[in-house]
Amino acid sequence: MKKKLLVAILSVSLLTVLAGCGNTEASHQTDTETADVEAEQDDAGGQPESGKVALRVWVEEANIENLQKMIDSFEQNYAGQADFDITIEVSADADTRANVLGDIHNAADIFSMPDDQLYSMIAGGALSPVENQDEVKAANLSEAVEAASYNGTLYAYPYSADNGYFLYYNKAYLSDSDVQTMDRILEVAAENEKKISMELNSGWYLYSFFGNTGLEFGINDDGVTNYCNWNSTEGSIKGVDVTQALLDITMHPGFIAQPDGSFVEGIQDDTCIAGISGVWNAVAVQDAWGSNYAACKLPTYTCNGKQIQMSSFIGYKMFGVNAYSEHLAWAHKLADWITNEENQILRFEERSTGPSNIVAAASDVVAKVPAIAAVIDQSQYGVLQRVGNSYWDACTTYADTIAAGNPDNMSLQDLVDRMVNGITASAVQ
Numbered sequence: 105m106k107k108k109l110l111v112a113i114l115s116v117s118l119l120t121v122l123a124g125c126g127n128t129e130a131s132h133q134t135d136t137e138t139a140d141v142e143a144e145q146d147d148a149g150g151q152p153e154s155g156k157v158a159l160r161v162w163v164e165e166a167n168i169e170n171l172q173k174m175i176d177s178f179e180q181n182y183a184g185q186a187d188f189d190i191t192i193e194v195s196a197d198a199d200t201r202a203n204v205l206g207d208i209h210n211a212a213d214i215f216s217m218p219d220d221q222l223y224s225m226i227a228g229g230a231l232s233p234v235e236n237q238d239e240v241k242a243a244n245l246s247e248a249v250e251a252a253s254y255n256g257t258l259y260a261y262p263y264s265a266d267n268g269y270f271l272y273y274n275k276a277y278l279s280d281s282d283v284q285t286m287d288r289i290l291e292v293a294a295e296n297e298k299k300i301s302m303e304l305n306s307g308w309y310l311y312s313f314f315g316n317t318g319l320e321f322g323i324n325d326d327g328v329t330n331y332c333n334w335n336s337t338e339g340s341i342k343g344v345d346v347t348q349a350l351l352d353i354t355m356h357p358g359f360i361a362q363p364d365g366s367f368v369e370g371i372q373d374d375t376c377i378a379g380i381s382g383v384w385n386a387v388a389v390q391d392a393w394g395s396n397y398a399a400c401k402l403p404t405y406t407c408n409g410k411q412i413q414m415s416s417f418i419g420y421k422m423f424g425v426n427a428y429s430e431h432l433a434w435a436h437k438l439a440d441w442i443t444n445e446e447n448q449i450l451r452f453e454e455r456s457t458g459p460s461n462i463v464a465a466a467s468d469v470v471a472k473v474p475a476i477a478a479v480i481d482q483s484q485y486g487v488l489q490r491v492g493n494s495y496w497d498a499c500t501t502y503a504d505t506i507a508a509g510n511p512d513n514m515s516l517q518d519l520v521d522r523m524v525n526g527i528t529a530s531a532v533q
Contacts, residue, residue: 152433157186159435161442162195162203162215170454174442181441186434197421204230204426213429214439217260218267219251219420220489223327226254232427234258235436243445248460251420251488260422261443263451265465266383266458267419268486269309270478271403273378274371275396283398286353286405286414289378293358301370301379304354304361304507307491307499308417309380312402313350315415316485317341321527323490330492335517335524343520345408350506351516353405361507386456386475399478401485418479418486420460452476498526 163171171192179188193212195203200217205228217225225231234240237258241249248262273283277296282288289300303309314321314334318341321332335343353359360376368385370376371392380402390397402414423443429435441447448459449467458476459465471477502523505511510519 152186152437153431154186156189157431157434158189159191159214159429159431159438160212161190161192161438162200162212163192164197164216165194167216167451167455168192168194170451171442173450174447175438177447178438178441182437188434190438200424201225204228204424208426209428211426211428213426213431213435214423214442215426216263216421216423219422222252222259222422223254225424226259227327230424230427231259232425232429232432232436234261234425234440235433236440240440240443243462244460245462245465247418247483247488248420248422252422260424261439262420262422262460263443263448264421264457265460265483266476266479267421268416268479268482269312269380269382270399270401270416270475270482271378271380272371272385272389272397272399272475274393275398276393277377278398280398280400283378283400284403285411286403289403290353290356290358293377294356296377298358298377299360299370299375300358301360301362301367301376301381303363303367303380304350305500305503307496308489310499310503312380312414312416313346313405313407313412315487316413317346317407319343319346323492328492329530330495330527332524332527334527335520337517341408341410341412343524344516347506347516347520349405349407349412350503351510354507355509361503383456383458383475383479386473389475397474399474401478401482413485416482416486417489418483419489494529495527498523498529501526 161171161175175190175192179190182188195212195215197216197218200215201221201224204211204215204225208228208230211230240261241258244262245265248265249258252258252260252262271283273289277298278289278292282292293300311321318339319334319336321330321334323330334346337343354361360370362370364381364385367376367379367381368388371379371389386399402416404411404413406412423439425432425435425439445461445463448457448461448464451457452459452464452470456473456476458479459470464470465480502519505514505519
């Protein structure tokens with residue numbers, strides 16, 4: 105999510121795998137291991153075996169009760185076809201990559217993970233590609249499918265499309281028209297001696313000011329290093345223009361740069377009337393603001409005399425199937441089941457998870473939830489988080505300087521040059 109990527113640095117051989125024809129087998133596997141996995145892949149497309157079928161599923165602890173209902177319905181649907189023994193085990197999504205690649209043969213048969221772990225999981229030979237590719241692709245939002253794919257092949261089953269950020273606001277202070285621009289939000293906040301909150305020194309959020317300016321940033325083909333021209337001195341929006349805009353915002357009395365947790369405290373003690381965050385804080389916001397709780401896409405902000413729509417990183421979650429599962433065909437069937445339309449709706453109803461299924465996402469009940477509607481609306485201005493690790497610390501240093509008001513009076517070009525040099529550094533910190 106917004107945490108620093110826990111990238112397992114890929115070796116040259118693994119990077120070659122990704123840069124090549126999309127082979128899912130890592131080069132460190134033995135010929136025997138590769139043959140075994142290929143045989144299991146073939147078996148997955150045939151008739152699932154009968155008899156005892158033991159499967160393990162890894163999910164976040166908060167999702168266990170909801171997932172158990174899905175497993176119960178799966179076993180009822182396939183009753184008599186096998187003797188199922190399906191167990192749920194706790195594993196944080198942020199730790200999935202490390203846990204799976206650390207001991208792939210003892211990892212769960214099915215595991216939940218965020219999309220930014222996909223490439224290294226493919227490179228590590230951990231994922232068995234989705235069996236019913238066309239069906240799953242057609243059922244889910246195209247962006248979610250892209251997030252779960254490499255070279256056109258779908259490697260995991262999408263189930264959520266809500267891992268992004270947007271604007272929360274208190275309707276007791278701000279109108280629907282007020283929240284269209286950062287300028288007006290800041291003005292209203294200052295007039296009421298309140299704040300709009302943002303975790304500025306996280307690269308996850310900082311991207312929002314650079315992402316829709318025409319300046320470029322992304323990860324190189326090596327899957328490790330970044331390219332970035334946020335310090336460009338050409339074009340209608342230059343790096344110094346964004347830097348000046350950020351200084352103007354952070355020095356405004358209506359703004360406060362602080363962590364997500366402090367934003368929650370701010371809405372609870374009524375010091376914050378707006379904030380940029382994600383669905384994970386929806387319950388806390390609603391509890392604090394009640395009927396005045398509202399959410400929408402990010403506002404525009406003033407940069408070099410222009411109104412720039414704030415961008416965002418967007419993310420998706422998915423279930424992967426372990427390529428080494430002893431019951432690969434049933435593992436695929438279960439992964440498909442727990443991510444189908446009906447179960448995505450159930451997950452939304454019980455866990456407020458924004459569905460990636462097209463029909464579920466378009467339902468009236470989903471559209472009526474402010475946070476879900478906002479993150480979906482903001483997604484049109486967002487991009488997948490695909491970054492190398494050197495991005496994060498460089499952004500933090502830059503943003504901390506901005507939030508402090510550039511106390512050493514560095515030139516704006518020097519500020520942004522230093523950030524870009526850090527972002528594009530070849531050595532991963």
